[in-house]
Amino acid sequence: MLIAMYRGVVRLFPAATRKSYGEDIVEAAASEWQLRRSRWGRWAYPGMIWWLVCDTAVSLPSAHLRNFQRVARRHREKAWTPTYDVNQGIRSQGQGEVMDWIREIKMAVRSLWRQRGFAGIAIVTLALGIGANTAIFSVIDGALLRPLPYDDPDGLVQLSDGHEDFGGAGINQSIPNLLDLRAGASLMEEAAIYTFASGNLATEERPERVRILRTSHEMLGVLGISPRLGRDLLPEDDISGSQAVAILTDETWRARFGADPGIVGRTTTMDMVPLEVVGVLPPDFSFPGTPELIMPLQHVGEEFSRGSRNYNAVGRLVGSSDIEALRDELEAIYSGLVAEYPSANEGWYTWAVPMRDFALPSGGQSIYLFAGAVALVLLIACVNVANLLIVRAEGRQAEFALRYSLGATRAGLIPLFLSEGLVLSMLGGLAGVIAARWGVEALVATFGGAIPRADQIHLSGTALAVGLATSVVVGLAVGLMPLLRTDPDHVLQQVKDGGRGSAGRGSRLGRGLVMAEIILAVLLVSGAGLLTRSVARIQEIELGVGDPERVLTFTVTLPAASYDEPPVIKRFHDDLLAQLERLPGVASVATVNRLPLMGGSNTTNFPAVAYPERVARFVSIRSASQHYFETLGVPLIAGRWLTPAEFSDEEGVTILANQTLAHQLFGDDDPVGQMVGPRWADGGLRIVGVVGDILGGNATGPAPPAFYFPASRNPTRDFSVMVKSTGRDPYALLPNIRQSIEGLNAEVPIYAIQTLEEIAESRLGTRGVAKKLFGTFALLALGLGAVGIYGVMSFTVAQRSKELGVRLALGASRGSVFLLVAEHGARLTVPGVVIGVVLSLVSASSPW
């Protein structure tokens, strides 16, 4: 009877224990009862009952606890959360942590696939941020961070002269001074003297205007570079009058000579003088100024003025010498040169800077500004995705509650969230890095010459590694954010309340993050707006020329060897104008010494003969052909045009003045017929007419004073041509133009081909570039901000879905419910917009 009753008690044990040991437990109890009965008879009952009660009181809960832990362990293993066996550190058997993570990632992928819309938005958002950052890092890496492509670049120095009256250091030097410095400096093992020049190079297709680095033979040795084909310059190449030789850059060899493998030893011409190609540089060669080929300086045997400062030098320090010590040594030598040659060197000093400072000037600073803007975009993207994941986590409270009840810990949820965050960020990073390739090309094309070493910027391995690292960091950051909403007490309370609840800690975080987004977006939009207004204001200023989009311009430089006399030069001018005027599609043609809308012109001081106290300063000198004003559409304001006879008269004294010059010299008096007397014009010049102003190179400044005289009086070998097209596309005239010039002289190239409109746009400088980029970033920030607001509003609606449902059930209209939600949205966005506007106003008015 007792054992039968005990058998009923054993049924209280967990099923697993019953199955394995149930009969054994009952039999053990029966054996003990038999023993006790045999010893104490019916007096064994109390002892036996007490013994079974005590044993059951301990073993039954213990068995149930073991069973619960066994089940929890099985559930934990199934949920792939890292876990330890309940028995003090003996790890649960199974698959190990790596497989746990792989299963987590597979589950994350399946889960995200089920919500493809959400995942798509998150991936695109992250792709934008990560891709933009990878692209801008590529630019920074290629332009500024990469070491200079020379052997031991830290040992290279750039020498210069300096004078306090001329802006300090950084001025060119003279060859005699450089030769003396080079000979006397013991801390410099070698130095090369160089200068830049341009010339007309005969290539495969046609002559091209090229930029030449003219240097003493030591240059490549100082830089530590060897030609990939052919030879370096030799000492005998430096001798004046020796055979002209050249080493081509890799790009020149490929672009202009078709990568001819037999280029070494081939002869071409430079300015119609025979030139032998003796070598080709390696593809990664670069030098400040971007030369297209190297030619010897040919200075040996020539006389150079010690005061003629047109040259520079690159030197290599001896061993681990300090540049400060070199500066001291050079200064000591230069002091002797100042004493010995006071007329050339009085007031001057010498200076040395690391080559890196010379090769990578401050133009790179603007890149860092845009890097900052791009980093902001990534921050906004991360905030958005974190918000979206928080919203998603809100909808899984029941799942988390079940996990907690089965023994999971909060830390055990980390792999779950991290997997989702990493999957999103790695996919977004992959898409972003692919897009970054085009982003780099767009940045280089947009920034153009503002970026040093622009020709060597590409999506590098380092940039890819940075993109990958960014993806991992972003994944960790956004993945862990939802963990804030998974506090066990909060989760269980949420489930108990049926999803009702006040907006808790996570909601406040989400609101705060989105407000920060809105502030950032407003800042970027206002920055873009300021730039747009600035650019628009510049564009509104009247250029002074008509139909700039229909006027094609180019520059010609006649080789001195064939065009050394003014009559010869003038004949070329006249023949060229005649040829081009006959071309179909040409409305008019003109030549001028310097194109309109460009800065940096010849200038002179202009006194008025009748009013000697009135002197116009920095007056632009323009020598133009007959149809100049017709081609540009410049109006006549007063007086008359120059006649054809005056254009042919090489000794004439009549000129046209622009409005600014006339006003500066004569105020409201009539300038027509007045004489002006620049020092170089014996007898003065007579103003016969006043023409409209044309703006100069300063984007926001007024038109400079200018006067015009016939080009026939002073024909120049360097001049520009303007061809006005009857059609809308002036570039269509280019093939015929080239043919006309080749017909006159096949050795003469044309270069700097652009329309007047393109010249006008280039006057905007980096402002135009900045406007485009800031505008793009502002649009991005707005779009991302909208996604962020959507995320938080989704969260809010999800939180209040039961409340809203109750309201609707009680008779509230859909409109009033909508207004309720919209009011919440407004409370979210309005403060952010206000703060953003205030910050924008403050930053706009600051000197920065």
Place this chain on the structure above:
Amino acid sequence: MSEGVVSLGPGSLYGAIERMTENGLIEPAPDAETPEGASRRRYFQITTRGRQTLQAESVRLQTVLAHVRRMGFDT
């Protein structure tokens, strides 16, 4: 086995057996046979892990004992 020193109730006994089996300290003995006429019995044998655990526990207890003796208690 303990000569009556350790007396476990059936629930506690098989709870300990269940626990030790799950932790790999003992395992069912495959070759044992129930003697004729005796009630069904199950035999277990200690595993290598069990021996190591027993050895470790023995060392631990001896260490505690030695410490007590050093404190001047006669054991």
